Amino acid sequence: MKALVARGYGGVEMLELTDVPVLAPGPGQIQVRITAAGLNPADLRLVSGVFKEAVPLTFPHVLGGDFAGTVTRAGEDVERFAPGDEIFGFGLVRSAGSMASVAAAPPSFTTGTMAEYALFDADTPALEHRPAGLDAGHAAVLPTAALTALPLLRAWDFTRGMKVLVIGAAGGVGGAVVPLLAARGVHVIATAIASDEGYVRGLGAAELIDYRSAEVADESLRRHPNGVDALVNLALPGTSLPAVARAVRPGGRLLNIAFPSPGPDSGFETVYTKARPGDLEEVGALAVKGVLPDTVTRRYDLADAVRAYADLAHEHVRGKLLVAVSPR
Incomplete structure (x- = not known):
């Protein structure tokens, strides 16, 4: 499958679109065909190496955490999701460890969402079914932004x-x-x-x-x-x-x-990004009602994902940038 990876620590010059294996889900995991993935500055901070002591990366590292997609396979002991389910949410690199535990409990891990397929741990409030009426592109840019906003308003x-x-x-x-x-x-x-x-x-x-x-x-x-x-x-x-x-x-x-x-x-x-049980369900409902608007201002295909991150790094960005991975 195609995926956007970092070859090592550094800037956008370390990113490339390449072929990586499609992984099968293990116990408690789901495999998701990614429809769209939202960009976040934290994606580039991880690759820069600023967090490498706390969150060491293994290269090639697939970028991305926010997404919307379709469940394609479910591993043993998965009860929340089944193949064919339309879902959205976010995950962090597994080496994030305690950082991921703070962001969601149980924590949310992924193999990286800037790819045609990604694995996720299923039992986490950082994943949710995408409600009818919520476009996949809109859903893909909501998780980190909205799950940062909710704790701010609760503070x-x-x-x-x-x-x-x-x-x-x-x-x-x-x-x-x-x-x-x-x-x-x-x-x-x-x-x-x-x-x-x-x-x-x-x-x-x-x-x-x-x-x-x-x-x-x-x-x-x-x-x-x-x-x-x-x-x-x-x-x-x-x-x-x-x-x-x-x-x-x-x-x-x-x-x-x-x-x-x-x-x-x-x-x-x-205040840190935090997914509590029910939060993403609330986020989806607010988006369907129009309270949380679609803030996508630039859209890219996966083939142009390096350029998307270059724009994020070097240009004034209004709203959110979105990569369409497998549009439907």
Whole structure:
């Protein structure tokens, strides 16, 4: 089968589309024909080697974790899924170990989703049946974004009328965070570039601060002199956060998902992607209702997957990038 692999640690130059064996599922595993796979920055961070002490890779390493596809085979002791089931979700490389355990319990492992077929451990809340009415491409970009957004919203009691500054609103996770906050009646102040204003307002943002033309904290305080109720950082590295934290009122909340995370004395709480039982079912229902919109802005065939990751690494990306692996 065709798969996008990394030959070793490094950048996009280490990626290539090549042939790898199709693996049979073992006990507790399912084999899935991948219909579509969503890209995440973490895919490239793993290949870069920044996590190689905690998450060592074996090469060639098949990229990708988010997906939608069809179950083709089920190993022994699998009860949740059967051949023919349409499913979606995410998995991590098996060497992720404790990281995967934090992301889902039982943990979710995969052989890599940028491939025509992938194996998954079946008994995990990070996999779910794809509901009728949810397009496979839409489903394939939801898991990591939405399962990061849900823990963020659970980290504080966001209520109607609150003012929340969202840093990096036009990115992949912003496509879930902004509409979920807006659905609660939160007044979202989004940071993005000017050309993304229509996009983030379409997600539900009430205001935009163009971070290229204004200092974010200064502009936020000019508009809201008493400070905002919370800051949700989806993009800035930890060292940059103290400068924007002053936009938050005393007693407000500071939440972060970005890498590298801020230090323990920063006042920020770092929230991690987490799949709890029922979460993906909720995500699918919200997507069908239109609360979680389809944020795919660029689509590629598997043959162009290297270019897709090059675009992710080197270009301004709005929303999510999607690779169609075996379109139906």
